[in-house]
Amino acid sequence: MATTASAVDASLHLSRVNQAPFATWSFTLKGMDEMSHDSPKPIQPLALDVVHLMAAGEVVDSLAAVVRELVENALDAGATRIAVSLWPQRWQVSVADNGAGMGPADLQQAAVAHATSKISTRPDLLNIRSLGFRGEALHSIAQLAELEIRSCPQSTAGASAKGEGCQSGYQVTYGANGNPAAMSAVAIAPGTVVTVRNLFGSWRARRQVPSPAAQVKAVASLIQQLALCHPQVTWQVQKDGVHWFALWPGPTAKTLMPQVLRKLHDTDIEETSEDALAAGLYLAIGLPDRYHRRRPDWVKVAINGRPVAVDEISQALMTGFRRTIPRDRYPVCFLHLTLPPAQLDWNRHPAKSEIYVQGLDEICDRTTAAVGQLLQIDGLSEAAQTHRATALIQAAEAAGEYSVSRQGIPTDGSMPPQSLSDALPHATPGALTAIAQVRDMYILAEHEGGVCLIEQHIAHERVLFEQLQARWQMVPVEPPIVLKDLTETQIERLQEVGVDIGPFGDRLWAIRSLPEPLSDREDCENALLELSLGANLEAALVATACRTAIRNGTKMSLPEMQTLINQWQRCQKPRTCPHGRPICLTLKESSLAKYFRRSWVIGKSHGV
Secondary structure (H helix, E strand, O other), X not given: OOOOXXXXXXXXHOOOOOOOOOEEEEOOOOOOOOOOOOOOOOOEEOOHHXXXXXXXXXXXXXXXXXXXXXXXXXXHOOOOEEEEEEEHHHOEEEEEEOOOOOOHHHHHHOOOOOEEOOOOOHHHHHXXXXXXXOOOHHHHHHHHOEEEEEEEOHHHHHHHHOOOOOOOEEEEEEOOOOOEEEEEEEOOOOEEEEEEEOOOOOOHHHXXXXXXHHHHHHHHHXXXXXXXXXXXXXXXXXXXXXXXXXXXXXXXXXXXXXXXXOOOOHHHEEEEEEEEOOEEEEXXXXXXXXXXXXXXXXXXXEEOOEEEOOHHHHHHHHHHOOOOOOOOOEOOEEEEEEOXXXXXXXXXXXXXXXXXXXXXXXXXXXXXXXXHHHHOOOOOXXXXXXXXXXXXXXXXXXXXXXXXXXXXXXXXXXXXXXXXXXXXXXXXXXXXXXXXXXOOOEEXXXXXXXXXXXXXXXXXXXXXXXXXXXXXXXXXXXXXXXXEOOOHXXXXXXXXXXXXXXXXXXXXXXXXXXXXXHOOOOOHHHHHHHHHOOOOHHHHHHHHHHHHOOOOOOOOOHHXXXXXXXXXXXXXXXXXXXXXXXXXXXXXXXXXXXHOOOOOOHHHHOOO
């Protein structure tokens, strides 16, 4: 049987997915109130002149496409609970929601070609505020499958509660032309249940590619992305009649990301939001010193509640992470833009996954700036470091001579709720005080909330890299430095970064100018060879910073350590070095107190 709308409520007892650590940047999106769901309008066929203005037609080519269209209709109806049931081998889908519902008149028109309640005139095409608007989805599905809709409008339920009528809905089955084949009254909770059976039964070629397993995977990805766009909605998904997964609502996408990416923790995510230039921007990122991926499969972009593919915006996101994550790794980020409808044209792709956006350059600039803002360290003592510090302490304790039962103490790296709410001061230059050097490699620094270990070489490398980005200056060198056996590619690379290089004999080349940071180094020749192997100017800056930074094993005085710490805190992207390695580990005082059992009652700890 298809899942009913009431079944959505009945299954809410399922246990919640544990929330994990993230770091995020959040804000209220401008325009979301404007997209709120007004009283439903009747479903009516569009005029032919409006239909002809639509550049793309509806294409239903997979289970995921069916789920997408049905779920978008549920969201447009104002649903706060959506249940999706899949039977892949039977090519059957059911989507139940608690949205506005439909009366008999709307059900008569629901699957007619180009019949919709979301637009009606030409100007409406330039003011799209809903996820669906062409009125083609249900008609296309009816042509490819057996379509059944059961629905009860919320207004009927309200009248029943007041004793003005009986609570009842209607069940309609549709023919291939989209016209109702049969209609009957049925008892159903307010909302809508759409059931699609024998999908592609009349077009078997559509069942070949992609495979059912791949289509099911696409459904999961689709629901996860829509959940990030609509975090206020409860999602429940069944496969072959068995619970598959659930996503529980929250105030922002940050609360959903730990459920979607199970290895992430809520303190590994930063979120931000802003409302400027008539457009809202919400951005949540996985902090690069803790989380990144092998593929760019989690650079997600959404506009006005719908996941989209806009290459320019995705590239702007990844540009913001340059020189903060390791080579050949990709960030985790979710960007949700709320733009004025007049700035968008959805008639680019049948699935509405691609879109024309006006003012794209300005949006990309704001996106890159938002990433840069989130990559700064606003609080060294924040809970974002807690799970890493806890794991470190657990490892140290396991190797120690004194060990006790950890029963009742979390072993997943999480901290008790009360410790996560500790508000600690933000880190500003001067807030960290250098107190020692550990093995001539790490700077031990104290702050109000605990202590930090800072790797001196890569911290200095980050400082120098950003300084070199701000100024890249060549200075003459006398006498010239002579290099031999350079390839044409190496010579071109040195010339690209500004080095004055010329022939000096058989397979010999004279260097008459070089970057100022390398001019006083004893290993200048090796550094120039390294520069010649770089891919571009940025790679040259990284190589120069790495070559010039304080080496591990170098003793530093307290004033020198303090100066380096202050410079590092002022960096724009202080979380990682230009190669993507984490620079700082923060140990909160609460973590230390937990390790040393300072919360124990002495009598109980000794069995008294």
